Amino acid sequence: xxxxxxxxxxxxxxxxxxxxxxxxxxxxxxxxxxxxxxxxxxxxxxxxxxxxxxxxxxxxxxxxxxxxxxxxxxxxxxxxxxxxxxxxxxxxxxxxxxxxxxxxxxxxxxxxxxxxxxxxxxxxxxxxxxxxxxxxxxxxxxxxxxxxxxxxxxxxxxxxxxxxxxxxxxxxxxxxxxxxxxxxxxx
Amino acid sequence: xxxxxxxxxxxxxxxxxxxxxxxxxxxxxxxxxxxxxxxxxxxxxxxxxxxxxxxxxxxxxxxxxxxxxxxxxxxxxxxxxxxxxxxxxxxxxxxxxxxxxxxxxxxxxxxxxxxxxxxxxxxxxxxxxxxxxxxxxxxxxxxxxxxxxxxxxxxxxxxxxxxxxxxxxxxxxxxxxxxxxxxxxxxxxxxxxxxxxxxxxxxxxxxxxxxxxxxxxxxxxxxxxxxxxxxxxxxxxxxxxxxxxxxxxxxxxxxxxxxxxxxxxxxxxxxxxxxxxxxxxxxxxxxxxxxxxxxxxxxxxxxxxxxxxxxxxxxxxx
Numbered sequence: 001x002x003x004x005x006x007x008x009x010x011x012x013x014x015x016x017x018x019x020x021x022x023x024x025x026x027x028x029x030x031x032x033x034x035x036x037x038x039x040x041x042x043x044x045x046x047x048x049x050x051x052x053x054x055x056x057x058x059x060x061x062x063x064x065x066x067x068x069x070x071x072x073x074x075x076x077x078x079x080x081x082x083x084x085x086x087x088x089x090x091x092x093x094x095x096x097x098x099x100x101x102x103x104x105x106x107x108x109x110x111x112x113x114x115x116x117x118x119x120x121x122x123x124x125x126x127x128x129x130x131x132x133x134x135x136x137x138x139x140x141x142x143x144x145x146x147x148x149x150x151x152x153x154x155x156x157x158x159x160x161x162x163x164x165x166x167x168x169x170x171x172x173x174x175x176x177x178x179x180x181x182x183x184x185x186x187x
Numbered sequence: 188x189x190x191x192x193x194x195x196x197x198x199x200x201x202x203x204x205x206x207x208x209x210x211x212x213x214x215x216x217x218x219x220x221x222x223x224x225x226x227x228x229x230x231x232x233x234x235x236x237x238x239x240x241x242x243x244x245x246x247x248x249x250x251x252x253x254x255x256x257x258x259x260x261x262x263x264x265x266x267x268x269x270x271x272x273x274x275x276x277x278x279x280x281x282x283x284x285x286x287x288x289x290x291x292x293x294x295x296x297x298x299x300x301x302x303x304x305x306x307x308x309x310x311x312x313x314x315x316x317x318x319x320x321x322x323x324x325x326x327x328x329x330x331x332x333x334x335x336x337x338x339x340x341x342x343x344x345x346x347x348x349x350x351x352x353x354x355x356x357x358x359x360x361x362x363x364x365x366x367x368x369x370x371x372x373x374x375x376x377x378x379x380x381x382x383x384x385x386x387x388x389x390x391x392x393x394x395x396x397x398x399x400x401x402x403x404x405x406x407x408x409x410x411x412x413x414x415x416x417x418x419x420x421x422x423x424x425x426x427x428x429x430x431x432x433x434x435x436x437x438x439x440x441x442x443x444x445x446x447x448x449x450x451x452x453x454x455x456x457x458x459x460x461x462x463x464x465x466x467x468x469x470x471x472x473x474x475x476x477x478x479x480x481x482x483x484x485x486x487x488x489x490x491x492x493x494x495x496x497x498x499x500x501x502x503x504x505x
Contacts, residue, residue, distance in 0.1 A: 031501060032494070032496065032501070037486075037489055038489075039483065039484060039485030039486050039488065039489040040485050040488070040489070041484045041485040053484075055483070055484050055485055057483055057486065066328065069265060069266065070266055070267070070268070071263055071266055072259070072260040072261075072262065072263050072266040072268035072269040072272065073256075073259035073260055073262050073263060074259075074262045074263040075259075090259060090262075091252075091253075092251045092252060092253045092254075092256045092257060092259050092260060093251050093252015093253050094250070094251050094252070094260060094268065095193075095194070095195055095250075095252075096266065096268050098193055098194070099194070099195060099327060099330065099477060100326075100327060101329075102328060102329030102480070102481060103329075103483060104193060104480060104483070104486065106193075107193060108193065108252060109252075110252070112252070113251070113252030113253040114252055114253065115252070166483055166484075167329065167481060167483070170328045170329060171328075
């Protein structure tokens with residue numbers, strides 16, 4: 001069984017928001033819903049040594065899932081391959097998972113009355129394709145793969161770079177790893 | 188982007204308030220009946236406890252995105268909301284049955300052993316209902332103002348203050364409409380020692396509330412992380428401070444303490460109303476404080492630039 005993860009190389013990301021748009025189009029999201037925001041930190045430093053980093057955010061597909069634990073209906077689920085998804089038929093829109101998620105990755109869809117989130121495009125993944133945001137990233141800043149496959153690019157990147165996971169101190173064990181530039185200050 | 192996408196609304200605060208108050212009213216009624224005997228709290232207060240929990244449950248359902256699918260919240264026993272929903276249901280049933288023993292014309296009102304069992308159930312389920320909202324909030328690791336056991340204690344305390352206030356008010360109303368008692372339709376609680384002592388006990392708990400809240404804000408302000416300090420700042424001189432200081436601390440805590448020291452039932456009732464108002468304001472402010480999440484790098488700046496929902500281009504788009 002695969003164990004899916006994503007590596008985001010912030011040194012490559014230019015903040016073009018292509019992934020944000022591709023995700024919105026693929027998931028047919030309402031205008032005020034975003035699964036994949038790209039934030040910007042900086043510029044920091046003193047001229048001429050200025051630095052700026054763009055940080056694509058998404059559901060971290062945590063191993064310890066506070067959102068799944070909080071869901072009273074059993075609509076939030078984690079598959080064996082690590083993808084965290086929502087069974088929309090069971091969701092009642094109580095927003096318990098929205099509040100429990102430390103990453104703000106879950107959004108309430110007011111039109112449907114349910115909560116929605118990034119699911120690594122599981123429909124595409126099940127067909128052997130990569131998520132839409134990964135496919136649309138022309139800078140190759142997003143890399144998707146299987147953590148249990150030693151030959152996958154994500155494993156090679158994690159082993160060869162200093163990667164960090166956001167809010168790792170909370171113990172949720174995210175499946176999204178970030179490669180930061182050396183001087184980037186994460187504030 | 189409108190905040191309703193990523194946070195609970197005011198109806199959940201109302202649910203927490205009514206569930207806390209109702210749960211505590213059942214606990215007080217149950218303890219009084221079990222250890223001090225029959226008619227220590229008013230019939231109205233006993234019924235009100237269960238009804239308030241039901242009202243809270245109603246607001247919880249209205250808060251859902253799909254209210255007609257509300258039965259699904261009973262499905263995941265591992266989730267604390269499911270645990271709370273089941274216990275609210277049990278508390279409503281136990282509370283209504285227990286309160287019905289106060290109506291003397293009902294044929295089962297003389298079954299003392301059954302009443303005692305129901306009183307015990309009221310204590311158990313009432314305690315859980317009064318406590319679980321605090322536990323629910325305290326477990327949110329990424330919500331700096333909620334995280335930690337302190338909020339559980341504050342909610343528990345407020346539940347009992349508002350629960351006592353509820354019994355004081357109910358006792359006063361029943362006293363004013365004692366025709367029911369004179370006709371023998373309901374049990375007579377007018378000479379109850381519990382009801383007589385509740386104002387003083389409420390004043391003591393209100394004093395505890397004042398001290399605990401001051402300590403809680405202080406600890407958060409100077410506590411573990413920068414995010415906690417920022418969250419506490421909203422209560423000290425930020426957007427929540429006026430409602431907190433004037434609404435909750437002054438009107439909902441200090442003034443009721445003073446009023447509870449008088450000996451007139453009318454003044455006690457006014458104090459009880461203010462204590463209840465304070466409890467509601469506190470729940471609302473705490474739920475609003477949940478807006479403060481531990482932000483990810485650059486996220487705050489990003490979100491501040493999103494449309495709030497009333498922009499022209501959004502209207503045109505739709």
